[in-house]
Amino acid sequence: MPGRLYVTDAIVLSRFEYGEADRVLTLMTPGHGKLKAIARGVRRPTSRLGGSLEPLAELRVALARGRTFDVVTQVSVGHAWLHLRDSLEATATAWYLAELADRSLEERNAAEPLYALLRRAYELLDAGMAPGRVARWFEMRLADQLGVRPEVDRCVECDRTLEAGQRFRWVPPLGGALCERCPGPPHARTALSLEALKLLKAYQRLDVEALAALRLPAAVEREAETAMRDFLRFSLEREARSLGFLDDVRVGR
Amino acid sequence: MPAPLIEPVARLIESFARLPGIGPKTAQRLTFHLLRAPEVEARNLAAALVAVRDEVVFCERCFNISDAPLCSICRDPGRDTSRLCVVEEPLDVLAIERTGEFRGLYHVLNGAISPIDGIGPERLRIRELLARADEARRAGRPFTEVILATNPTLEGEATAMYLAERLEATVESITRIARGIPVGGDLEYADEITLIRSLQGRRAV
Ligand SMILES: [Zn+2]
Ligand SMILES: [Zn+2]
Numbered sequence: 001m002p003g004r005l006y007v008t009d010a011i012v013l014s015r016f017e018y019g020e021a022d023r024v025l026t027l028m029t030p031g032h033g034k035l036k037a038i039a040r041g042v043r044r045p046t047s048r049l050g051g052s053l054e055p056l057a058e059l060r061v062a063l064a065r066g067r068t069f070d071v072v073t074q075v076s077v078g079h080a081w082l083h084l085r086d087s088l089e090a091t092a093t094a095w096y097l098a099e100l101a102d103r104s105l106e107e108r109n110a111a112e113p114l115y116a117l118l119r120r121a122y123e124l125l126d127a128g129m130a131p132g133r134v135a136r137w138f139e140m141r142l143a144d145q146l147g148v149r150p151e152v153d154r155c156v157e158c159d160r161t162l163e164a165g166q167r168f169r170w171v172p173p174l175g176g177a178l179c180e181r182c183p184g185p186p187h188a189r190t191a192l193s194l195e196a197l198k199l200l201k202a203y204q205r206l207d208v209e210a211l212a213a214l215r216l217p218a219a220v221e222r223e224a225e226t227a228m229r230d231f232l233r234f235s236l237e238r239e240a241r242s243l244g245f246l247d248d249v250r251v252g253r
Numbered sequence: 254m255p256a257p258l259i260e261p262v263a264r265l266i267e268s269f270a271r272l273p274g275i276g277p278k279t280a281q282r283l284t285f286h287l288l289r290a291p292e293v294e295a296r297n298l299a300a301a302l303v304a305v306r307d308e309v310v311f312c313e314r315c316f317n318i319s320d321a322p323l324c325s326i327c328r329d330p331g332r333d334t335s336r337l338c339v340v341e342e343p344l345d346v347l348a349i350e351r352t353g354e355f356r357g358l359y360h361v362l363n364g365a366i367s368p369i370d371g372i373g374p375e376r377l378r379i380r381e382l383l384a385r386a387d388e389a390r391r392a393g394r395p396f397t398e399v400i401l402a403t404n405p406t407l408e409g410e411a412t413a414m415y416l417a418e419r420l421e422a423t424v425e426s427i428t429r430i431a432r433g434i435p436v437g438g439d440l441e442y443a444d445e446i447t448l449i450r451s452l453q454g455r456r457a458v
Contacts, residue, residue, distance in 0.1 A: 013369070014367075014369045014370065016370075017273070019273065019274050019275075019276065020273070020274035045435040045438075046435055046437075046438055048442050048444070049444070051405075051443070051444040051445075051446045051447035051450075052444040052445065052446060054406060054407050054446065055407050056407060057446065075444075076445070077444065077445040077446060080445060080446050080449065082446070082449060082450075085407065085410060088411065088414045088415060088418065091407070091410075091411050091414075092368065092411070095368045095369050096368070098369055099368075099369045102369070241368060241369065241370075241371040242368030242369050244368070244373050244375075245366065245368035245373045245374070246368070248373060248374060249415070
């Protein structure tokens with residue numbers, strides 16, 4: 001007996017094959033957060049649901065409540081973001097962002113801001129914004145949403161304003177940057193250049209258009225990347241699995 | 254409450270239920286079928302299960318399933334060794350072989366890239382593929398065509414893109430199987446992504 005029907009926007013975060021021709025999908029939705037749903041028969045070429053239920057697209061999905069999984073009854077594609085899929089680096093970045101979103105979400109808890117954030121990041125990747133910039137922008141806003149906004153203006157220990165001419169260290173367990181006068185934890189030795197600190201501030205303050213237009217030395221972008229990855233690894237308590245592929249793809253060019 | 258199952262029965266049901274495509278109900282049905290069937294039927298099944306593990310290996314060149322170090326396709330002198338078709342699974346080799354359209358060799362990746370599931374290129378037979386292409390080039394017989402026949406899913410497409418980049422310097426041409434409307438299908442029922450890809454992949458007639 002089919003359960004109660006409901007309709008929602010959704011982005012497929014991940015999926016696995018189930019039974020002969022089915023897939024179980026992890027969907028991210030604005031109103032219900034993360035949920036698992038089964039799509040029956042989608043692996044057959046003649047399935048009417050098949051091609052639509054791919055990750056990296058915004059879908060409109062009709063679901064029937066089920067005991068273990070809700071059941072997909074209908075689907076249409078809102079935005080397919082096909083340009084994004086034509087670039088390997090953009091695709092690898094989109095996978096990484098999906099993993100971060102997946103880690104940050106709880107099942108069946110509304111998640112409008114995170115949904116909007118991921119959707120916007122995919123739009124930007126699709127429009128051709130540099131994947132690294134989109135990733136940093138996403139990471140910074142995700143940290144905000146998780147309530148762990150990195151401190152880049154004041155020393156996390158003594159609260160003095162961080163000023164040019166000083167040396168800084170980046171200490172994720174303390175929540176951000178440390179001035180040269182404070183000892184910090186014994187093993188925290190990651191130096192952070194003034195340029196990278198400024199870039200992290202820019203990611204907190206500038207809108208995407210301004211971020212997309214920045215001209216920066218690759219080394220500074222690298223530093224900001226390492227800083228934000230370390231920060232999120234600490235906040236989410238694990239390294240994202242999809243980073244290995246992203247790095248592999250970038251080394252290849 | 255139903256009586257608990259005796260241990261060997263419960264164990265077989267559980268083993269069947271772990272197989273892809275078999276739910277708990279089917280697992281029960283299979284188990285009780287074997288209990289009622291002539292003894293020889295169960296013994297044959299058990300022997301076949303053991304043999305498939307003991308006697309079947311992966312071809313050391315193409316990673317297709319095989320009964321010898323090299324599979325029957327790699328051993329066949331009649332195959333066109335200048336063409337290579339890259340697929341995700343041994344079942345895909347069977348599917349393409351059934352068509353009789355392709356006379357070249359294969360390379361089975363053993364899956365597709367799916368970073369969110371922790372499956373990167375290093376988990377697949379990609380290094381072996383690149384080495385194979387490089388070896389052919391060094392021997393002065395580079396592959397004239399490598400057909401990327403991974404599935405038209407996000408994972409399959411990303412795998413194909415990744416391979417296309419890595420193979421570029423070692424093979425003469427790289428092609429991708431066409432994506433589009435299934436034969437006998439109806440445009441009206443096709444999903445939007447498939448339709449867009451079919452239009453992108455259109456060709457002159
Ligand atoms: Zn300080
Ligand atoms: Zn072989």
